[in-house]
Structure formats: structure tokens, C-alpha cells
Amino acid sequence: MAYLGEEEDSESSREFRSRALLAKLQEQVKARERQSVSDRADEDEDHQGDKEQKKRKREEPEMEGVQRKTEKGESERKTDLTDEVASLAKKKKKQKTLSTENENKESDNEKSVEITETKSTTFHILGGFEEKTVQKVKRVLPQWLAQPDVIQRDIKNNLIPISEVPGICPILLKKLQTNGIQNFFPVQAEVIPAILESVSSGLLLGPGGYRPRDICVSAPTGSGKTLAFVIPVVQALSMRVVRDVRALAVLPTKELAQQVSKVFSTYTEGTSLKVVMITGQKSFGAEQTALSEIRGGVSHSLGDIVVATPGRLVDHINKNSNFSLQHLRFLIIDEADRMIDGMHQSWLTQVTKAVYRSPADTQTSVFRRILPGPITVASLSPPQIPLQKLLFSATLTHNPEKLQLLDLHQPRLFTSTHSRTETSTQSQDAFNFPQGLAEYYVPCTLSKKPLIILHFLLRLKFSPALCFTNSREAAHRLYLLVKLFGGVEVAEFSSKLNPSERQKTLKDFEQGKIPLLISTDAAARGIDINGVKCVINYDAPQYIRTYIHRVGRTARAGKAGSAFTFLLEVQEKSFLQMVRDAGSPGIQRHFVKPEALRSMETRYEQTLAELGKVVKEENSRKRF
Numbered sequence: 001m002a003y004l005g006e007e008e009d010s011e012s013s014r015e016f017r018s019r020a021l022l023a024k025l026q027e028q029v030k031a032r033e034r035q036s037v038s039d040r041a042d043e044d045e046d047h048q049g050d051k052e053q054k055k056r057k058r059e060e061p062e063m064e065g066v067q068r069k070t071e072k073g074e075s076e077r078k079t080d081l082t083d084e085v086a087s088l089a090k091k092k093k094k095q096k097t098l099s100t101e102n103e104n105k106e107s108d109n110e111k112s113v114e115i116t117e118t119k120s121t122t123f124h125i126l127g128g129f130e131e132k133t134v135q136k137v138k139r140v141l142p143q144w145l146a147q148p149d150v151i152q153r154d155i156k157n158n159l160i161p162i163s164e165v166p167g168i169c170p171i172l173l174k175k176l177q178t179n180g181i182q183n184f185f186p187v188q189a190e191v192i193p194a195i196l197e198s199v200s201s202g203l204l205l206g207p208g209g210y211r212p213r214d215i216c217v218s219a220p221t222g223s224g225k226t227l228a229f230v231i232p233v234v235q236a237l238s239m240r241v242v243r244d245v246r247a248l249a250v251l252p253t254k255e256l257a258q259q260v261s262k263v264f265s266t267y268t269e270g271t272s273l274k275v276v277m278i279t280g281q282k283s284f285g286a287e288q289t290a291l292s293e294i295r296g297g298v299s300h301s302l303g304d305i306v307v308a309t310p311g312r313l314v315d316h317i318n319k320n321s322n323f324s325l326q327h328l329r330f331l332i333i334d335e336a337d338r339m340i341d342g343m344h345q346s347w348l349t350q351v352t353k354a355v356y357r358s359p360a361d362t363q364t365s366v367f368r369r370i371l372p373g374p375i376t377v378a379s380l381s382p383p384q385i386p387l388q389k390l391l392f393s394a395t396l397t398h399n400p401e402k403l404q405l406l407d408l409h410q411p412r413l414f415t416s417t418h419s420r421t422e423t424s425t426q427s428q429d430a431f432n433f434p435q436g437l438a439e440y441y442v443p444c445t446l447s448k449k450p451l452i453i454l455h456f457l458l459r460l461k462f463s464p465a466l467c468f469t470n471s472r473e474a475a476h477r478l479y480l481l482v483k484l485f486g487g488v489e490v491a492e493f494s495s496k497l498n499p500s501e502r503q504k505t506l507k508d509f510e511q512g513k514i515p516l517l518i519s520t521d522a523a524a525r526g527i528d529i530n531g532v533k534c535v536i537n538y539d540a541p542q543y544i545r546t547y548i549h550r551v552g553r554t555a556r557a558g559k560a561g562s563a564f565t566f567l568l569e570v571q572e573k574s575f576l577q578m579v580r581d582a583g584s585p586g587i588q589r590h591f592v593k594p595e596a597l598r599s600m601e602t603r604y605e606q607t608l609a610e611l612g613k614v615v616k617e618e619n620s621r622k623r624f
């Protein structure tokens with residue numbers, strides 16, 4: 001019962017304090033009244049009554065007025081004193097007016113006592129109750145974000161002959177030529193030398209014994225970011241003696257990992273470097289066998305470069321005791337903004353732990369990796385393999401708080417995003433769009449959307465076309481409708497398909513066997529399909545990043561391409577605003593006249609009826 005006792009105690013002491021304060025305030029009022037009477041007498045003497053009255057009114061805002069009724073209920077009196085004063089102070093404005101009025105009335109009204117405190121009294125209300133306009137906080141970017149290395153967006157007019165980029169070894173130059181690459185794209189010409197510079201003194205600590213700077217690259221879709229890391233990493237690792245995992249590329253999906261793994265394999269072909277992919281496409285056991293082997297009772301790595309999806313990577317870190325990242329030199333994070341969003345999986349923490357995990361045989365190990373800390377003579381004396389992070393994305397966030405999650409070391413940013421000032425007030429990130437991209441929006445109604453797709457394919461011959469919907473169901477329904485209508489080969493692409501079906505579908509589309517591919521966002525990011533002429537957003541994307549990645553499946557590698565977004569009337573305003581805010585060079589209106597669709601309408605009505613039956617059948621099959 002001690003708790004209750006204390007409560008009672010505190011209540012009675014609060015009441016006591018309230019009374020004491022009230023008495024004090026009343027005392028002050030009386031003193032003020034006396035003062036006021038003598039002032040008025042003085043004023044009369046000076047014949048300045050009117051003037052002074054006005055002056056007092058002007059000075060009133062500087063006074064803190066507190067009004068209280070003496071006949072308050074018992075419960076009200078128990079109110080905490082501070083709260084009371086604060087709440088009364090909040091009503092200040094109203095009371096100021098009242099206070100002036102009451103000054104005249106107070107002698108008539110015995111029940112009401114007006115208590116006014118002037119600056120000279122000891123009872124101060126510290127500031128904070130007045131309404132002040134809140135000052136806008138200016139966003140100041142860290143220097144590395146505010147002053148990046150700029151990459152030209154125009155690929156065609158900024159090609160650099162491969163032999164002019166310093167530091168690339170003759171073997172790789174030859175390989176590039178064999179693969180039809182005579183010139184580097186701007187992002188490659190800037191980033192390749194920067195990464196090579198950080199390994200100029202070998203795979204151990206960077207020049208001068210300093211840890212190399214992490215590198216962030218934000219360049220448009222299709223600008224050639226993959227080669228920008230593949231070439232320098234392959235060249236850097238070609239100087240290694242013992243095989244160990246020294247480069248790890250992490251990508252959000254199996255398809256993207258496969259794509260990157262293929263490029264690494266192309267440029268490591270004929271060297272002793274080996275690329276291993278761990279994405280879950282093979283069984284865990286098969287991946288284990290590909291990663292390492294036991295010789296003489298000791299585990300040996302079979303891969304120099306590992307390309308992984310985050311989930312499977314974490315599985316190997318935790319469950320495969322022979323998988324070691326203790327010699328990791330490069331951590332490549334492609335589609336980095338997506339990988340930051342997926343940080344809840346904490347894959348990066350797991351990778352960092354695995355990199356700095358002390359080896360079982362500490363005695364015999366030449367290297368002991370120590371988590372980077374302050375640079376001291378002692379910390380620099382043993383040879384160190386620095387871990388350098390290389391981040392790539394077409395929509396890399398410039399939000400320092402998000403980037404902070406990656407724990408970057410003195411990062412260097414390469415970006416083609418148009419000029420942003422150090423004190424940019426833009427709340428939204430702005431991105432760059434491929435130079436050859438023409439953007440259009442198509443005003444339409446829900447019922448006309450499928451007809452417009454058919455019109456695009458059958459009449460306007462917009463193919464190969466990649467069409468995006470916002471869900472698997474919508475993709476499937478549209479696929480069925482186009483198929484039933486006839487006249488155009490169509491396929492669907494979504495997580496419904498298994499990995500090999502997905503691979504085959506993409507291949508058929510790329511080879512021109514399928515002119516229309518209807519897809520969910522599974523094909524929106526990173527997928528490099530050669531020759532896509534047109535992207536159609538059948539459903540408008542909700543987020544700007546989704547839009548940028550979707551439309552970026554065309555106009556790649558400096559080529560031209562068009563993107564059409566179907567917009568319902570209600571979507572137009574906000575969508576167009578979102579696209580403009582993101583730095584789009586301009587999205588034009590493409591209106592399809594109703595007459596253009598008329599000849600297809602009868603067939604379309606029949607197809608809709610057929611579609612209804614097919615969907616019903618499919619649903620009943622699913623139930624059994």
C-alpha cells in the first residue's frame with residue numbers, strides 16, 4: 001500500500017502547492033492594483049491618461065496573463081500545477097483580451113479574480129507556448145553525394161575506344177574485341193580505372209596502406225554497368241596465386257544472378273579464375289560441391305568469384321562450413337537500392353561476420369582479418385585484405401540514411417543524375433532516363449485497355465513488345481485474352497513459371513519467336529533482353545523506381561525505344577507528376593481514337609465471352 005500512500009501524499013502536496021501559488025499570485029495582483037492606482041494618479045498628474053492607456057495595450061503582448069476562477073471544484077484543484085499553468089498559458093491569446101476587459105470589470109465581480117503577472121515578477125513561464133512558424137530544415141548532403149563524379153548520359157556521343165582507357169591488360173582488351181566491344185560506354189570509362197586504381201598495389205591494402213574507397217554507381221538502365229565491374233574485378237583477381245572466394249556479387253533474383261554470372265564466365269574464360277553461382281537453382285548439395293572440395297583433409301575453394309542471391313548466400317554462410325569468405329576482396333551489390341530495401345534479411349551483416357570470422361587455424365593462418373577501426377601503427381602492421389564494396393543501380397537512392405545501412409567507407413559516387421545542389425530541397429530522388437527513350441502515356445478506359453494492346457500489336461506493329469501488369473492474375477488474364485483473340489503470338493512471364501520455363505520464355509522472346517511478352521515485375525529489373533522495341537505499362541506502376549526499371553527494358557546500350565503507359569483518367573495527374581518529379585525529360589500524350597478500335601470490337605466481345613468460360617474452367621480445375 002506504500003504506492004497509494006505516496007500517491008495521496010503527492011496529491012495533497014500538489015494541492016498545498018496550488019494553494020500557496022494562488023495565494024502568492026493574489027498577493028501580486030493586489031500589489032499590482034496598488035501600483036496601478038498610484039500610476040493612474042501619476043498619469044492624471046501628467047495629463048497623459050489616454051496615451052498611456054494605449055501604450056499599456058501595446059505592451060500587453062509582452063505580459064504573461066493568467067486568469068483563474070477562485071471557485072474551482074475540488075478535483076480541478078488537484079490538477080498538477082505545472083499542467084495548469086501550461087494549459088492556461090496556451091489560452092493566453094483569449095485571456096489577453098479577457099484580461100483587458102476584466103480589468104475594467106474586476107471591481108464589480110467579486111467571484112472572479114484576474115491574476116496578471118508582469119515580467120518583473122518571479123513567476124516566469126519559460127518560452128515554448130507561443131506559436132512560432134517552424135523553420136524549414138535545409139537538407140545538406142554529405143560532400144560525396146553532393147559532388148559526385150559525373151557520367152555522361154549520352155552513350156552514342158561519348159564512346160571511348162577501349163585502348164584509351166588506362167590500366168586494362170592486353171588479354172582482356174582482346175577478349176572485349178572478340179565480344180564485339182570496341183568502345184567503352186561512359187560509365188565503364190569512368191568506373192573501370194577507378195576500381196583498377198584501388199588494386200594498383202595488389203590485393204592487399206590500397207596505395208599508401210590505406211583502405212580503398214567504396215564505390216557507388218548510379219547510371220541509367222542499359223548503360224553498361226555490368227561490364228563496369230566485371231572487367232576490373234576479373235583483371236584484379238587474375239593476379240591471385242591461391243584460389244579463394246575473392247569476389248562476391250549479390251543480386252536480387254535468380255535471373256539477374258544468372259545474367260551476371262554469364263558475363264563473368266565470358267571474361268574469365270581461358271584463365272584460371274572460376275565462377276560459381278549460388279541461387280538455389282541447383283540443390284544445396286550440388287552448390288556445396290561446386291563451391292569447395294576436401295583435399296588432404298583440408299577444404300579448398302573451387303571458386304574465385306561467387307554470384308549469389310541473398311537468401312541462398314546466407315544459407316551457405318550458416319550451413320556450409322566449407323564456404324569461406326575470409327579472403328573476400330570485392331563485394332559487388334548490383335541493383336543496390338533493391339538490396340538495401342531487402343536489408344531486413346540482414347544478409348549484409350551475415351556477410352560481414354563471415355568475412356571477419358577468425359579462421360579455425362589462427363596459428364597457421366598468414367592473414368587475420370580485423371574489423372576496420374581507427375588507423376594505428378599496430379592496426380596497419382599485419383598485411384590486410386581490405387573489403388571494398390561496389391554498388392550499382394539505375395535508381396540508387398541519394399538518401400544518406402539509407403546508404404548508411406551499407407556501412408560504406410569514404411564512398412565515391414559516380415552518377416549521371418542531373419545536377420543537384422548541395423542544399424537540394426527535393427524530397428524525392430531524381431534519376432536519369434536513357435537518352436534514346438521516348439515516353440508516352442495513353443489515356444484510356446478499363447474496358448478499352450485490351451483493345452489498345454491488340455491495336456498496338458496488330459495494326460501499329462509495335463513489336464517485340466514487353467507488356468507489364470501489376471499482378472500475376474492480371475498478366476495471366478491478359479495473356480489468355482490476347483491468345484483467344486488470335487493474330488499474335490503471346491507468352492506470359494511471372495513467378496508462376498519454374499526457373500527453366502522462365503529461361504526458355506525469355507530466350508524465345510529474345511529470338512523473336514514471341515512478339516508479345518506479358519509479364520509481372522519479375523522481368524522489370526536488370527533483365528537484358530536484346531532488341532525490345534517497346535515497353536507497355538498495361539497497368540501503371542505505383543512507384544517511380546518500378547517505372548524506371550520497366551521502361552529501361554528498352555532503349556538499352558544507346559539504342560532507341562518507346563515506352564507507353566496506359567492511364568485511366570483518375571491516374572493521369574498523379575502519375576504524370578511522379579514521372580516529372582523523377583527527372584523525366586518529357587512524357588507525351590498518345591491518344592488512340594475510338595474509330596481505330598471499332599473494327600476489332602465485335603471479335604473482342606466474342607473473345608471476352610470465351611475468356612469467361614476459360615477462366616471458369618481453370619478455376620474449377622484448381623479446386624480439384
Ligand SMILES: Nc1ncnc2c1ncn2[C@@H]1O[C@H](COP(=O)(O)OP(=O)(O)OP(=O)(O)O)[C@@H](O)[C@H]1O
Pocket residue numbers: 180181182183184185188219220221222223224225226227393394525526527528552556557
Ligand atoms: N561497351 C559496350 N559496347 C557495346 N555494348 C555494350 C557495351 N557495354 C555493355 N553493352 C551491352 O549493353 C547492354 C546493357 O548492359 P547492362 O546490362 O550492363 O546494363 P545495365 O546498366 O546493367 O542495365 P540495368 O540497370 O537495366 O541492369 C548489354 O546487352 C551489354 O552487352
